[in-house]
Amino acid sequence: MSGHIAGIFRHPVKGFTPEALATVQLAPGEGFPFDRLWAVENGPSGFDPAAPAFVPKQKFTVLAQIAKVAAARSRYDDQTGLLHATGARGSDFVGRLTDEADRSAFSAWLTDLLGQDAHGPLRVIEAPGAHRFTDHPLGQVSIVNLASVRHLGQTMGVELDPLRFRANFYVEGWPAWVENDWTSKDLLVGWAKARVFKPIVRCAATHVDPTTAQRDLDVVKALFDNYGHMFCGVYVQITSPGAVGVGDAISTPAMASKPRDETA
Numbered sequence: 001m002s003g004h005i006a007g008i009f010r011h012p013v014k015g016f017t018p019e020a021l022a023t024v025q026l027a028p029g030e031g032f033p034f035d036r037l038w039a040v041e042n043g044p045s046g047f048d049p050a051a052p053a054f055v056p057k058q059k060f061t062v063l064a065q066i067a068k069v070a071a072a073r074s075r076y077d078d079q080t081g082l083l084h085a086t087g088a089r090g091s092d093f094v095g096r097l098t099d100e101a102d103r104s105a106f107s108a109w110l111t112d113l114l115g116q117d118a119h120g121p122l123r124v125i126e127a128p129g130a131h132r133f134t135d136h137p138l139g140q141v142s143i144v145n146l147a148s149v150r151h152l153g154q155t156m157g158v159e160l161d162p163l164r165f166r167a168n169f170y171v172e173g174w175p176a177w178v179e180n181d182w183t184s185k186d187l188l189v190g191w192a193k194a195r196v197f198k199p200i201v202r203c204a205a206t207h208v209d210p211t212t213a214q215r216d217l218d219v220v221k222a223l224f225d226n227y228g229h230m231f232c233g234v235y236v237q238i239t240s241p242g243a244v245g246v247g248d249a250i251s252t253p254a255m256a257s258k259p260r261d262e263t264a
Contacts, residue, residue: 002251003173005190005244006146011166012076012083013097013124014039014133015062015069018163018210019076026192027241031132032141032168034078038097039133040110041123042066049128054137061110063205066117070213072110087113097124138197139235142167143179143189143250148232151176155226158217164206167233171250177227179234187236188251190244199231206232 009018014036045059074085085093093109095102103124144167153160182196206219
């Protein structure tokens with residue numbers, strides 16, 4: 001089964017703005033570069049950077065808990081190390097989340113933006129080494145099939161923004177929902193290799209319109225009512241390193257084709 005990469009996204013701060021990429025380099029045992037590298041505790045989470053372990057998303061300022069998080073438009077510049085963020089009130093934040101004072105300043109900025117929607121206190125935490133604040137402790141990279149998103153939207157009678165699903169890769173060319181049966185299947189992802197870990201169980205984060213920051217659709221109920229499951233997308237684990245670019249092939253080995261060579 002062959003498709004192609006239609007979009008690549010990272011989410012430097014868990015729950016915040018997706019950022020489009022042209023290419024990315026993947027490797028086994030490493031997190032997706034600059035994805036979920038920081039998270040904002042909504043009250044103490046118990047995370048210990050000296051012994052990093054999985055923390056449930058309910059401990060953080062994420063869309064599943066606070067729709068207004070989508071009103072914060074953020075952008076991370078990995079060349080300068082600066083996070084830029086703008087709130088619905090027009091206020092701005094610029095700072096380095098590697099700096100303790102700037103992390104405190106961002107926490108204060110976000111506290112003002114979220115108001116009573118966050119019980120707090122808010123505190124920015126950083127993932128050490130290869131750790132990432134993913135929604136599943138073994139879900140290294142997430143992939144969403146755009147045909148599945150369109151089929152769900154048609155069933156609901158709406159046009160669904162794929163960014164509701166906050167994936168790392170969006171794929172065109174696969175039949176709708178074929179990915180749900182691919183647990184343990186090997187994939188060629190651009191020049192990298194991966195193995196499908198499991199389907200992604202969706203939560204209330206998908207109910208939030210990423211443009212309006214309003215909770216407007218019950219996507220989880222629609223999945224269950226129409227398909228008998230709450231899946232959309234799959235987690236994969238990288239088994240061999242390689243670069244992945246927009247337009248590259250993403251295939252099961254039986255029908256694999258080489259990624260498009262942009263230098264040819």
